[in-house]
Amino acid sequence: MDRIPILRMGQTLLVTIQIDMQDQTALTLQEDLADKIAQTGADGVMIDISALEIVDSFVGRMLSSISGIARILSATTVVVGMQPAVAITLVELGLSLEGVRTALDVERGMRLLTQARQEHRLGR
Amino acid sequence: MAAELQGRLPIASEQDIVVARQQVRTLCQALKFSLVDQTKMVTAASELSRNTLVHGGGGGMRWNVLEDGLRRGLQLHFEDQGPGIADMSLAMSDGWTSGGGMGLGLPGSKRLVNDFDIESVPGQGTRVSITKWK
Secondary structure, three states, X not given: OOOOOEEEEOOEEEEEOOOOOOHHXXXXXXXXXXHHHHHHOOOEEEEEOOOOOOOOHHHHHHHHHHHHHHHHOOOEEEEXXXXXXXXXXXXXXXXXXXXXXXXXXXXXXXXXXXXXXXXXXXXX | OOOXXXXXEEEOXXXXXXXXXXXXXXXXXXXXXXXXXXXXXXXXXXXXXXXXXXXXXXXXXXXXXXXXXXXXXXXXXXXXXXXXXOOHHHHOOOOOOOOOOOOOHHHHHHHHOOEEEEEEXXXXXXXXXXXXXX
């Protein structure tokens, strides 16, 4: 089984999914990310899915779970780079990725995380 | 991977789901489906092959390239010899799950394709057939 690497950039953890994942790979990523947030105290998680050709209900659920776990560990998650065809398919499938913050690309995702950090500091 | 007009792949492990997705992608590309239609068909195949593995205890995916006049389409059959589905209308309703999933597999896949057919005999198995036309 492949393992998806998690990179650390300052206070942000960066994950780029570039392979067609087996279900177990997705579950392992979820656990690895939770561990890494706890270990590093990162307050932001960015997941780049621009290379993913499909997101099915399993991967969709993983994205929601990661967002939820990260939030409980006091980190904001943003999913970036979803292809338009993937977004169309997800909605028709019935998944709205509730509770998952998204951005069109990495740059916008970074801005969103910076914003979340400032809001957190101001105690909003 | 060649785009044969018909064939069968076993679905007995998680890796087989990945291989099934790749096969469906190859077939959709050979049929020149639009990117959105490719994505929908591959996603439906992913959902249904996972059902075959998780709920059916494994089985297979068969495919046929269909021709109807000028139209061409791709038909996929997901077959298992598992426990079958006791309550079909429940299984086809959004959000109902027999455990673990989100309950989108069957009703969600149906929305992604043109034709959807399911047959299940409790104790004998389940066959789900889907077709997408270009």
